[in-house]
Amino acid sequence: MYPEARTADLVRDVLPEVDEISRKDLHDSVLEVWVRAWRSSAWQRLSDVPKSVDLPRRRTLAVHTRAVARMSAQMADTVAELHEVPVDRDAVLAIALLHDVCKIHEFEPAPGGGGQWSQVGRRFQHGFLGAHWMLEAGLDDDLVHAVIAHTPHSSVVPQTQEAVIVHYADFADSDVQLLDAGQRLFCKRRP
Ligand SMILES: [Fe+2]
Structure with missing residues (x-):
């Protein structure tokens, strides 16, 4: 698939939880980051990107991202209701949907199928590229911070x-x- 054919609508097909984001500017920015990452990657099909190169091939980045988005939204609803702690549900969804977008470049298609570490993946700390693309898309520092801090590789909590x-x-x-x-x-x- 040519990079130009890798559209926001195809991202929405693979990550339907994007449409749960109610703020249009945030919804569109999340899609913009995914499209930008996909178009510049070696992956023809978004659904082929693995969750991890160590897990079975059926464990994909897309399904992991969907699961984290759903779990995060449910956790946000729970703490808001039972603890009366205000949580920005749209922000939670956006962070969850973008937290691992960098894996599109950290992994590349392996010759025999599946994925393998790319040179970028071996050189850049996990989370860095996603944060970079988020800043390019004009997303605010709170969201970028959350993506940087999501991984145990980060020195930021x-x-x-x-x-x-x-x-x-x-x-x-x-x-x-x-x-x-x-x-x-x-x-x-x-x-
Ligand atoms: Fe993750």
Whole structure:
């Protein structure tokens, strides 16, 4: 598929949770970042990008991103209702949907199918590229911070409720998949 054919509508097909973002400017910016990342990547099909090169091939970045978006939105609703802690639900969705967009470049198609680490993936800290594209798209610092802080590789800890929620939703979904694959859980790793 030519890069020009990699459109926002195709991203919405793969990540339908994008349409849960109610603020149009934020909704469109999330799609803009995904399209920008996809068009400049080696991946023809967005749904082929792996969640991790160590997990079974059926564990994809798209489904992980969808799961983190749903979990994060549900966590935001729960803490807002039961703890009366204000959480920006649209921001939570945007952070969740963008937290791993950098993997489109950190991984590249492997010769035998599936994915492998790219040179960019080996050289840039996880999260950096997504944050860079978010700044280019004009997204605000709170959202960029949350993407930078979501990973245990970051020296920055989450400093907003939205960043905390996505951080743990990502860990939860990742550990569910790691446990299923018989691998070491994130919660048992130390940076
Ligand atoms: Fe993730």
